[in-house]
Amino acid sequence: MYRKKMDEHGAITKYKARLVAKGYNQEEGIDFDETYAPVARLEVVRLLLAFSSIKGFRLFQMDVKSALLNSYINEEVFISQPPGFEDYKNPKHVYKLKKALYGLKQTPRQWYEKLSEFLLSQGYNRGTSDRTLFIKKKREDIRLVQVYVDV
Numbered sequence: 810m811y812r813k814k815m816d817e818h819g820a821i822t823k824y825k826a827r828l829v830a831k832g833y834n835q836e837e838g839i840d841f842d843e844t845y846a847p848v849a850r851l852e853v854v855r856l857l858l859a860f861s862s863i864k865g866f867r868l869f870q871m872d873v874k875s876a877l878l879n880s881y882i883n884e885e886v887f888i889s890q891p892p893g894f895e896d897y898k899n900p901k902h903v904y905k906l907k908k909a910l911y912g913l914k915q916t917p918r919q920w921y922e923k924l925s926e927f928l929l930s931q932g933y934n935r936g937t938s939d940r941t942l943f944i945k946k947k948r949e950d951i952r953l954v955q956v957y958v959d960v
Contacts, residue, residue: 849957853939857955866953880909880919921956928954 814823861868887903888910896902909916928943929935933954936942943954 849941849955850939853936853942854955854957857942857953861953880916880923882906882909882913882915882919884915886913886915924956 812825813821814825816822858868860866886906888906889903890896890900906913909919925935925943931945933943933945933952936944941956943956945952945954
């Protein structure tokens with residue numbers, strides 16, 4: 810994927826390229842087994858907002874643009890050479906991925922698993938009614954983390 814970054818006057822300041830997998834070509838059972846990434850239920854988000862309003866909690870929202878690129882994949886995934894980066898000496902060679910890419914069906918699930926492992930290792934407990942809510946209590950303090958994986 811190629812993109813031009815422009816300044817406020819419309820002048821091109823930077824050219825960006827991002828490798829994106831053609832996940833729509835993947836077939837269940839052949840290219841991937843499971844794609845499920847838990848999604849926060851709207852009712853739980855509403856309850857969290859109402860509860861924090863009543864209790865006077867400070868809320869922080871974070872959107873991590875490159876989050877999906879920070880996970881390793883458990884399966885063997887190969888991609889063909891991207892346009893513009895073909896090796897003309899070895900045109901039939903493919904790349905074996907070590908990390909997830911945008912577009913892969915497995916990417917959201919892998920990222921959620923990595924984040925969950927980290928939060929659990931830091932003393933958080935997973936919510937019982939919503940698997941995307943993580944809770945950490947320390948004396949009278951409580952920290953809530955609601956995870957939403959948007960693809």
